Amino acid sequence: MRHNLTPILAALSLGGAALTTQAETGVELLWSAPFNTQYLDGNNNPVAVFGSNQNRGMAYNPISGNVLIVNNNSAKIFKLKGTDGTYQGEVDTTGPSGGFFKLNHVDVSEDGVIYACNLTLNSSTDPFKIYRWPDEAGFAFDPTTFERVGGYEGDPSAGDADATNRRFGDTFRVTGSGVNTRIIAASRGGKVLAYFTTVDGTNFTSVKITSDASAGDMGLGLAFGSGNEFWTKAPSRNLRRQSLNVAGGTATTINNIANTVIPNNVSPIAVNLASNILAGVLTGTSTTAGNHAVNLYDISNPAAPALILSTNFPAPIAANSNVSGGADFHNDLLFALDTNNGLLALKLVYVAPPPPAFTAQPGDVSVYEGGRVTLSTTATGAAPLSYQWNFNDTPITGATSASYTIPEVEQVNAGNYSVTVSNVSGSITSTNAALTALASVRTAAATPLWTAAPGSVAHITSSGDTQRGMAYNPVTGNLLLVSRAGSTAVHVIDGNTGATLRQLDVTGVTGGTFSLNMVGVADDGAVYACNLVLGGSLRIYRWASDAGGTPPTIAFDAAPDSTGSHRYGDTMDVRGSGANTQILMGSNTLKNFVVLTTADGLTFTSQTFEPDVPASSFRLGISFGAGNTIWGKNTGAGLRKITFDPGAGTATETAFFDVDQVVSFSSALDVIPEFGILGLLSLEVSDHLRLYDFASTPDALTLLDQDFFPTDNANINGVGAVAFGGGKVFVLDTNNGIIAYNLAPLLRLTDTPGAGFELRWSEGTLQSSSTVNGTYAPVNGATSPRVVTPAGTGNEFFRVQE
Template identity: 40%
Template sequence: SWTDGSDGTDELGYPRTLSQYDVDGYPAISGGYFTLNLVAAGSDGAVYACDLSLDINSTPFKIYRWANDNIETPVSVAFEGDPTNGKGGSGQDIRFGDNFAARGSGANTQLAAMSRNAKYLVIFTTTDGTNFTAHTLTHDASGKGGVGLTFGEGNTVWSKINGQPLVQLEFDLAAGTARTIRTVPTSVVANGVTGIAYDPGSKRFAAVDYSAHKMSVFDFSDPAAPTAIGSPLPMPASNANGNGTCAAGLVGEKVIGLDTNNGLLAAKVEVSVVAEPPVIDTQPASTTVLVGGTAQFGVVARGTKPLTYQWRFNGADIPGETGSTLILTNVTEARAGEYSVVVKNVAGEVVSENATLTVVPLVKSDALTPKWQLPPGAKPWINQDNSQRGLAYNPVNGHVLVISRSEGNKIYVLDGQTGEQLHTLFIDTSIVFGGTFVINMLAVADDGAVYVCNLTTDAAASSFNIYRWANDGPETAPEAVYIGNPGGGRWGDNFDVRGAGLETQIIAAQRSGKAVAVFTTPDGYTFYPTLMTVEDAADGDFGLSVAFGPGNTFFGKATGRNLRHVQFDLNTATATTLHNYTSLPAAMAAIAWDSTNNFLAGLVFENPDNVRLYDFSDMENPVLIDQEFCAADNPNINGTGQADFGGDMLFVLNSNNGITAYTVKKPTPSMPATLTDAKVVGSNFEFVVNGQAGAVYQLQSSTNLKDWIDIVGMTVPGPSAKVSIALEGQGARFFRAVLK
């Protein structure tokens, strides 16, 4: 509202807008991708607005100030420059203007902004009330904000982005750091919330959900157990909000929300004088978790304060679980069942619906053994900002190479046995440039040559580039070996290489199509693509990961798609699916092939994320032989990462969750297989093979207990499998199962 109480129009009914001229009458607002993008106000009525800069290195981030919101008030530039103070980076590291907040007055005013991927939190302070200085803070919540931002109590801010929970950060300007002190689950403040505001006076929190197109208000008197105030209000319209942008404002009883493309909504919070019994707005949701994982249930209730909570398991109270959220760690199968919560206050009580916890057992063996991990935060360049996607093993020297854009475009070289950082590759920016991401994925050939690709979202407009380093030495210079358009669309989300010298082959696939390119070279330095369309596949089937398989084949995968095994012919430029594995997890993405053991490893996005190892000795019937957890279990909303075998080890990068290295071997049975429950059913002889999880057994038959013969096509996985063998035309025989 305007300070004079008007409706925002002049005497002729035209909209009133703030001045864009400075005190001398000159235009003062210019630059930026959007010249003006977000606005906030201090407690003294001063108005602050920022531009949107996609790259602060080329376009400075600007903040403007008006002393009040009168139309005659001149504007001044409160800040112009690099809010990271030279820390920089690339991509969303250096994008500012997607979030903005203000509080205080005069010389005590503070402004806040985050980079688009929340890598940097910047607090702006002033000594004169008009000119501001940026304080760049590092923190532990990179990737968990970037759209919604508001100041909290004391030296804290709340941060939000779609797909992530609301987090509260406590900052220390003197130390230049911030840390997460609270996470509010998405069962309370929804996934789709991106516009947020907090009022310390009323201790209320406003949230605008861009996907549900609703505005909610919460009581944050107890931030550990926030409660909804009333029911969410629908925005004026429900059109698509493709950018997920919203804004909110809240002071006392007044709240206002903006949902891009759907208008403004103003509301008033009314406090009832009559005690209201508790009402549950959001019921606890059923969930599935692997043994050893973490399960979380939450409830959102409203009613007269205080509200109390008591969680139940199969109808019985769980001692000590009296908050609005229930978190179960290191879950066992015994904890599977029905969970509910009783919410009480002075006016009554209500029992929630049951939420079912399903606990899935792991397949475990000694095939994979964790050797070392680098979780987020272990290195400055390993974090949760979606900037680490590429990893490869060098078979020549045992090094592991990792691409990270957290500190600029860099390729880190690690000791494969320990994870110790050795050095970085030399990147000549006059050669390595271009694309949405300048470097994204990598692979190492059998001769130790390193190949790296960029990411382009449209290869027809911005070329797909492949670079080569002859080895991974710190002074080796890169060279461009391919710059072009393999086939239109998006390229660079997947990448693999095999061979050496003139026999080197590189493979990449479209993210959203069904075209695959295999690059070959006549001289070892220049590569040419053979484009093949897998006609019996669907668009996007190979979008997130490709791996060369045996012979002229490759495997391809994307989240939500089946694993496909495809045969290709470079002479005819054709490719056809050999196997479409419907039984493997749809949530698997990053894959790798071990030609020595015929193993395939896949990163699966479950609760929690885990690495699965399959034995493909029988290509028709792959067998899961081991599962291991990743270094962390943060959301990986893009489903990105890369895996590679080498040196009897497996290395897996899970974006936002660090790197884990495992030793790899054939599983060792802990006991011989036994055959039980033998019986004749019709014309078949049936029995059950009992063995070790992760092991694969070959069925054999004998007529004399001395000479044993493999039964063709009869391999079974542990720990247990039923077998049926036709009796017709067969004489007396003995059967056994041996480790394959």
């Protein structure tokens, strides 16, 4: 292949130049010169620029714009035009002598002065020499006296006893200009560097520098960094960033970057400080194209270089057994030499990083007062992205992440929220999201006792829906929790403190989609837990108590209804004791519920009831009411009260409260029949417990209190549990943990025609007064329940004092 004054076109191939990261840097091929490229001089005579293993030094002249390349066999320095690679002649190399190669490497200072060095295998006996040309037309030796003009000649190792520290000329770098010119060279197999300075801009002296790197770590890759820093690399050695202490004669490693980041076969390197880019030339004996390339790395974080792109050298590919070559930056230009594989001339293309763009903007949201809300956004664009949330167009101090959380919403938080996302290319502000604060009922009806937050213990998690069943033991005051986190277990929790006490023995518990899912406790302290089945046999296990070591027995193992093909195990409630124990379960898919009864308190049979209600009415919430009544709830539907007749096998809906009275997305529930109190887990924004009075006003629910969870992790299955007992209410919101509340004393007055009025209270001392605001005095000997017969025409008022 012959080239005169025509550029080598980009068609000579830019291999593998695709970006490998979301970098802001690409490359444009200016030209490439394969190793077999031949050049012609002005007389059309061939010029041997390239030769086998003969090209190891290359540099760019920022003044002339030429690329200089050394042929160490002919001891010549050739000039190629930097913009197109055309041949521009030679530098006068008359005079250099000595060394294994008279000329091996070349570099150019910022003022266009050319420096080239020999290769010496022993600087103690064969001096290391640096030659200086004032420009490309100048001479390194005086044409009259034939004396070397400037440069250096001597032993940079200062007679070092280690022969590996006396080979110089495999690496050679120049920086600065004039009297500020600095030169550095490293010994090939040792750990000594030579640092050269000048006081007149012409003649140089050396300082021996000993590095803390291992011998051979600096042999073939060398580049100046910022200040007194420099970078080194050798085949099969780590890339190092080192700090130079000239006065102390030492170099200390700042960063040692493993070969998992910078490949072993990178040796020649160059650094572009303005762009924080390091170029590494991949060399070696392989003849595979991908193993002969120039890699670009982002060194904005010097401790963790990141690959930007890789560009292959042009075919044909040959082995580079000396693993030699060179690389040089000038502004946005990069020139790379791989011995025996030619030259690459590249232009760095800095693409403006993508500006921010929203993929999801915050939306309008309505939140109950006291509830928790998180506004969030997602955006694309070049990293790093910064965020600033605004309230009514005013920046919110500290709100600088992709989401903004208000842990307890009040009316003052109502308004318009937006978020501004910014990066180096600009900023964008979202549309306004309106936050509406809904009025809530927050009273002292329930006050927090303890919280078991997700992640506080291994069996209470923030995701996975692994806790769905919970019940209160009225005998021990403990809480029973089914968890499938890690392994399926029934955990016994202290109802007063929330401390986990132990696990029930689950030896032999198997079967179902989940071997255990829901749990209930009878009035005598017997524990019942069921599996979850999508059809076939429902299995219910019984433990005589929640004491450690109590073995499980099978209380029921059959299809709960006649179809035997539907899902059960999502809801469960237990009441009574011994032979009067009853277990209630609702179908997930049908309108059915089943009541299981026992003759011996150990094994149970089921009876199916099918009221005229929509399917799945008892899917996620079910509870016994007073007598032969039950309550049922499903997400997206109202609350139903059902009366069932075991003798007739019938069930009738006797009350319905639509979603205007109970929120739509609510599920788990429990009731205290004797006081007409219902607890409901609401999964509206944000998740909370609702306490209702269903006895005071016929056909209506009175909201008594709302108590909110401090987290609002997704509970997409709408599962959880509510359990009353011991003057407390416990709420499990799946993926959000458990909260226990103390209940205020409950007092209920019921008219019993012909027999006066019945007073029931949950705890405390019954007091009475003749006026509502008068002085209350204890009712001597009063126990709940108490029948009160009106005396005369006056009024009597009652209250309970804790």
